[in-house]
Amino acid sequence: MESLLIKNVLHEGVKTNIYIEGNRISAIGVPADKEASRVIEAEGKAILPAFYNTHTHAAMSLLRGYADDMPLQEWLTEWIWPFEDKMTADDVKRGTVLAAEEMVKGGTVFFSDMYFAPDKIAEAVDAAGMRAAIGVTVMENHSYAEREAKSRFIENWNDRTGRMSLTVAPHAIYTVGTERLKEAAAKARDNGLKLHIHVSETTKEVEDCIAAHGMSPVRYLDSIGFLGPDVIAAHCVYVDKEEWDILAERGVTVAHCPCSNMKLGSGRFPYELAIASGARITLGTDGASSNNNLDMREEMKFAALLAKLNGDPSLLPATEVLKWATVNGAEAFGIDAGVIAEGKLADCILLNLNDVTMRPLHNLVSNWVYSAQANVVDTVICDGKVIYG
Amino acid sequence: MESLLIKNVLHEGVKTNIYIEGNRISAIGVPADKEASRVIEAEGKAILPAFYNTHTHAAMSLLRGYADDMPLQEWLTEWIWPFEDKMTADDVKRGTVLAAEEMVKGGTVFFSDMYFAPDKIAEAVDAAGMRAAIGVTVMENHSYAEREAKSRFIENWNDRTGRMSLTVAPHAIYTVGTERLKEAAAKARDNGLKLHIHVSETTKEVEDCIAAHGMSPVRYLDSIGFLGPDVIAAHCVYVDKEEWDILAERGVTVAHCPCSNMKLGSGRFPYELAIASGARITLGTDGASSNNNLDMREEMKFAALLAKLNGDPSLLPATEVLKWATVNGAEAFGIDAGVIAEGKLADCILLNLNDVTMRPLHNLVSNWVYSAQANVVDTVICDGKVIYG
Numbered sequence: 001m002e003s004l005l006i007k008n009v010l011h012e013g014v015k016t017n018i019y020i021e022g023n024r025i026s027a028i029g030v031p032a033d034k035e036a037s038r039v040i041e042a043e044g045k046a047i048l049p050a051f052y053n054t055h056t057h058a059a060m061s062l063l064r065g066y067a068d069d070m071p072l073q074e075w076l077t078e079w080i081w082p083f084e085d086k087m088t089a090d091d092v093k094r095g096t097v098l099a100a101e102e103m104v105k106g107g108t109v110f111f112s113d114m115y116f117a118p119d120k121i122a123e124a125v126d127a128a129g130m131r132a133a134i135g136v137t138v139m140e141n142h143s144y145a146e147r148e149a150k151s152r153f154i155e156n157w158n159d160r161t162g163r164m165s166l167t168v169a170p171h172a173i174y175t176v177g178t179e180r181l182k183e184a185a186a187k188a189r190d191n192g193l194k195l196h197i198h199v200s201e202t203t204k205e206v207e208d209c210i211a212a213h214g215m216s217p218v219r220y221l222d223s224i225g226f227l228g229p230d231v232i233a234a235h236c237v238y239v240d241k242e243e244w245d246i247l248a249e250r251g252v253t254v255a256h257c258p259c260s261n262m263k264l265g266s267g268r269f270p271y272e273l274a275i276a277s278g279a280r281i282t283l284g285t286d287g288a289s290s291n292n293n294l295d296m297r298e299e300m301k302f303a304a305l306l307a308k309l310n311g312d313p314s315l316l317p318a319t320e321v322l323k324w325a326t327v328n329g330a331e332a333f334g335i336d337a338g339v340i341a342e343g344k345l346a347d348c349i350l351l352n353l354n355d356v357t358m359r360p361l362h363n364l365v366s367n368w369v370y371s372a373q374a375n376v377v378d379t380v381i382c383d384g385k386v387i388y389g
Numbered sequence: 390m391e392s393l394l395i396k397n398v399l400h401e402g403v404k405t406n407i408y409i410e411g412n413r414i415s416a417i418g419v420p421a422d423k424e425a426s427r428v429i430e431a432e433g434k435a436i437l438p439a440f441y442n443t444h445t446h447a448a449m450s451l452l453r454g455y456a457d458d459m460p461l462q463e464w465l466t467e468w469i470w471p472f473e474d475k476m477t478a479d480d481v482k483r484g485t486v487l488a489a490e491e492m493v494k495g496g497t498v499f500f501s502d503m504y505f506a507p508d509k510i511a512e513a514v515d516a517a518g519m520r521a522a523i524g525v526t527v528m529e530n531h532s533y534a535e536r537e538a539k540s541r542f543i544e545n546w547n548d549r550t551g552r553m554s555l556t557v558a559p560h561a562i563y564t565v566g567t568e569r570l571k572e573a574a575a576k577a578r579d580n581g582l583k584l585h586i587h588v589s590e591t592t593k594e595v596e597d598c599i600a601a602h603g604m605s606p607v608r609y610l611d612s613i614g615f616l617g618p619d620v621i622a623a624h625c626v627y628v629d630k631e632e633w634d635i636l637a638e639r640g641v642t643v644a645h646c647p648c649s650n651m652k653l654g655s656g657r658f659p660y661e662l663a664i665a666s667g668a669r670i671t672l673g674t675d676g677a678s679s680n681n682n683l684d685m686r687e688e689m690k691f692a693a694l695l696a697k698l699n700g701d702p703s704l705l706p707a708t709e710v711l712k713w714a715t716v717n718g719a720e721a722f723g724i725d726a727g728v729i730a731e732g733k734l735a736d737c738i739l740l741n742l743n744d745v746t747m748r749p750l751h752n753l754v755s756n757w758v759y760s761a762q763a764n765v766v767d768t769v770i771c772d773g774k775v776i777y778g
């Protein structure tokens with residue numbers, strides 16, 4: 001079995017040696033001369049869990065900077081959709097390759113995607129050595145959906161790589177009708193796949209839902225039996241207290257995307273209600289066209305600062321938002337990782353402590369969340385393999 | 390005279406050669422073989438104006454990550470002030486050296502500082518090759534003020550380096566009394582120095598000011614003759630429409646610090662009113678203890694996204710926030726720079742267009758504001774000299 005020894009690495013304030021066997025952390029605190037297939041000298045570096053980006057559209061990296069600073073409808077209908085209509089499956093692969101490079105360099109080992117051409121996405125993920133949950137997008141009367149969503153559910157790339165799964169991804173309640181939502185949920189559950197959907201992103205979505213169904217989106221989705229511990233609900237900006245309780249009770253995972261919500265003018269995530277509900281909250285970058293990067297370090301800072309904006313500087317401390325970006329995301333997708341501990345899958349990053357943004361080192365996590373830049377990531381390990389550095 | 394030729398650099402969408410003589414851009418579009426003391430091959434790089442950080446406390450880089458995620462009063466009185474009380478003048482220099490390194494690497498050539506030990510700060514700025522407006526902090530009954538603020542006004546480092554000036558920096562209306570504020574303004578005006586002050590940062594400041602003076606901070610400062618085109622007012626979070634008109638009419642420069650306002654829970658800058666008033670708005674990082682970095686690229690993104698948060702994605706587009714961070718700051722301090730044009734002081738940065746966050750290149754400014762990280766800065770030129778890269 002391949003083994004990896006990380007020497008002299010800072011772990012929870014102590015310099016130690018960490019041993020990885022196969023794809024798991026087998027021991028923390030081994031002798032410095034322990035034999036290993038590969039040794040990393042990590043003096044001046046700290047080890048932390050890698051990132052799990054729970055909501056993105058990776059191939060939209062091709063649209064980075066293509067259309068900004070304009071009203072949502074104009075942005076979508078006059079710029080984004082016409083561009084996407086011209087994208088081929090090979091373009092999707094190119095975009096995903098670019099996105100994967102950016103994500104890996106910034107310490108992200110996993111992303112939950114929602115796009116088209118899942119086979120091409122899987123090729124890009126495989127080449128990058130990352131993990132991914134690749135969404136098969138379901139839309140009502142959408143040509144892509146017809147082309148792609150047929151019988152993908154049986155093709156589970158996870159069998160091949162151990163790092164990938166498919167998700168069933170009905171786009172949103174305003175693009176997919178009730179019957180198709182139910183059908184998607186049934187297909188996902190028959191095949192043991194997760195469900196990935198946009199929920200309550202804008203006030204318009206909520207108003208339209210109330211007009212059409214007499215209730216708000218979370219209540220509506222619950223009324224048709226859609227919600228459960230296999231659901232990843234992206235955004236959840238307009239969710240009231242009772243709905244947060246529903247999400248928490250059903251075990252739904254929420255993918256919070258602060259940059260996208262701000263840039264598109266969607267609004268502020270209700271941190272107070274979300275945290276109080278006890279629902280599992282994770283972080284996502286959304287696509288590069290509404291962010292415009294896939295930088296989970298920056299996303300943590302945006303979340304933590306937007307939480308505090310309204311007057312409580314103690315809301316969402318650095319240690320907590322780091323959990324949203326790491327272990328909560330891993331848990332949501334059943335990946336036994338997200339903390340640096342013996343027995344866990346070896347998904348981790350080494351940070352360069354000599355970077356000017358990491359000095360002085362009063363508090364590693366605070367520096368990582370509030371001060372660092374993605375470039376501080378020195379080495380990225382996914383599933384026991386060094387995929388960057 | 391020293392000269393610098395920047396070859397094959399992308400400038401406003403066109404690849405060109407830029408010639409710098411002494412400390413000014415003398416010509417854009419010169420032949421590639423023009424003789425120069427130094428030549429930079431800038432293929433794959435773009436030139437943009439450097440940053441002017443108009444409000445910071447540079448030496449507080451020593452407090453990066455020292456105290457976070459706690460209520461403002463506890464943070465200040467139990468953590469920040471006790472730490473600062475132990476800082477020596479040499480510590481201030483060490484902190485400023487660290488801050489200058491971070492700022493320069495991130496493309497910042499100037500900062501407007503408010504701290505203690507101005508001589509030590511000037512040494513650090515001189516060594517870094519940057520520009521700075523160094524505030525002599527004035528506080529009521531504060532030991533530092535007694536120690537430092539005596540007759541510094543006559544010592545103008547600008548005479549020596551051409552890159553530095555002193556400012557008179559009464560800390561705030563709640564730490565400096567009316568008479569001392571008037572005295573500071575008079576001293577500054579007698580000596581042709583700018584005034585640098587915190588204004589309307591929190592609701593408490595506004596409430597206390599109304600209780601004490603019967604009017605809000607901007608009105609109060611105006612009533613005592615403090616406001617004028619030589620004033621840099623940091624924060625201005627709680628400023629109403631009529632006050633914005635006063636600020637605009639008096640020619641005051643506002644230093645907006647979004648990360649600090651969010652992290653301390655101070656609140657959202659009133660972008661709508663501020664922009665509509667026509668007042669000059671600039672960007673500052675504030676100190677590293679409330680940010681926690683000095684990264685003006687990140688600060689631009691925070692400003693642009695926080696502006697859009699409440700529903701208007703077209704508010705504060707990338708091109709405009711770049712002006713806040715560059716030319717507006719230069720103009721506020723009378724530095725004839727901030728745009729890449731013939732005759733202007735040569736304060737500029739070269740960006741690495743091959744970085745993954747800069748691809749594809751649909752829109753350079755959008756990529757720089759919304760996607761890049763500080764590390765994309767390849768070369769920094771201040772006053773005609775390469776100070777980084």
